[in-house]
Amino acid sequence: MNDFLKSDCSNCFGLCCVALPYAKSADFPINKDSGEPCRNLCLDNRCNIHDQLREKGFRGCVSYECYGAGQHVSRKIYNGHDWRKSPERAKEMFKVFPLIQQLHEMLWYLDQALSLKETQSFHSCLRNMYNETIKLTEKDPEEIIKLDIATHRRKVNALLLKTSDIYRKDFIKKHKKRLDYVGANLKGADLQGVSFRGTLMIAANLSHADLRKTDFIGADLRDADLSDANLTSAIFLTQSQINSAKGNIHTKIPIYLKRPDHWIK
Numbered sequence: 001m002n003d004f005l006k007s008d009c010s011n012c013f014g015l016c017c018v019a020l021p022y023a024k025s026a027d028f029p030i031n032k033d034s035g036e037p038c039r040n041l042c043l044d045n046r047c048n049i050h051d052q053l054r055e056k057g058f059r060g061c062v063s064y065e066c067y068g069a070g071q072h073v074s075r076k077i078y079n080g081h082d083w084r085k086s087p088e089r090a091k092e093m094f095k096v097f098p099l100i101q102q103l104h105e106m107l108w109y110l111d112q113a114l115s116l117k118e119t120q121s122f123h124s125c126l127r128n129m130y131n132e133t134i135k136l137t138e139k140d141p142e143e144i145i146k147l148d149i150a151t152h153r154r155k156v157n158a159l160l161l162k163t164s165d166i167y168r169k170d171f172i173k174k175h176k177k178r179l180d181y182v183g184a185n186l187k188g189a190d191l192q193g194v195s196f197r198g199t200l201m202i203a204a205n206l207s208h209a210d211l212r213k214t215d216f217i218g219a220d221l222r223d224a225d226l227s228d229a230n231l232t233s234a235i236f237l238t239q240s241q242i243n244s245a246k247g248n249i250h251t252k253i254p255i256y257l258k259r260p261d262h263w264i265k
């Protein structure tokens with residue numbers, strides 16, 4: 001995985017903690033508008049409660065991932081000019097950040113598709129789309145704000161669907177598509193090769209399940225139990241998804257992810 005697609009908070013102006021709104025819910029204890037700095041954001045852009053986010057009710061922060069958009073916007077697009085010192089550009093910066101986050105997320109998926117041997121036959125298409133997406137992130141802020149991100153996402157999505165179908169081809173007929181797994185008891189189930197694309201899996205019991213060669217793109221795994229599950233060859237599974245789930249030291253995760261701290265405590 002390319003390093004520039006990993007968040008580097010030390011090179012970001014705390015953009016996710018300012019630019020994004022949040023609402024009182026199971027994920028946040030209070031409301032906050034876009035452009036309003038979170039009450040826990042320190043002047044050095046660090047989070048005052050970084051080690052206690054879940055305990056203090058900020059679970060939404062644990063499951064957020066910027067895919068390196070924060071440092072790209074802070075250091076490359078705005079050349080290190082902090083929103084605090086450039087109030088005239090702050091509003092624009094807060095609009096640009098979530099758009100770059102979406103583009104970086106697409107790059108993260110495309111990067112993974114390119115790393116699979118199963119996609120060799122259309123590597124050039126994936127590479128072209130990757131390069132096209134990179135070019136969008138290099139535009140000026142005024143141009144980024146006018147981008148048609150939805151149309152670009154549809155083009156990327158077509159390639160990611162093709163990737164998933166080829167990667168899971170030995171299992172496609174075996175499993176029927178299901179959209180809702182909320183609270184489902186799938187303990188110990190053989191779910192190899194299933195596409196969980198866009199499915200709701202909130203609080204599902206997936207402990208001891210065989211989840212190899214699955215596709216998790218866009219699945220909502222909040223509070224899903226992945227204890228002792230095998231996810232080693234799952235694709236399009238993000239750090240933010242597993243951060244929002246439960247698991248333990250026996251959960252087998254793909255090498256491109258880090259075991260969440262709360263799975264070890």
Ligand code: SF4
Pocket residue numbers: 016017038039040041042046047048049050058061
């Ligand atoms: S709680 Fe911490 S990580 Fe979450 S938005 Fe506030 S400062 Fe950022």
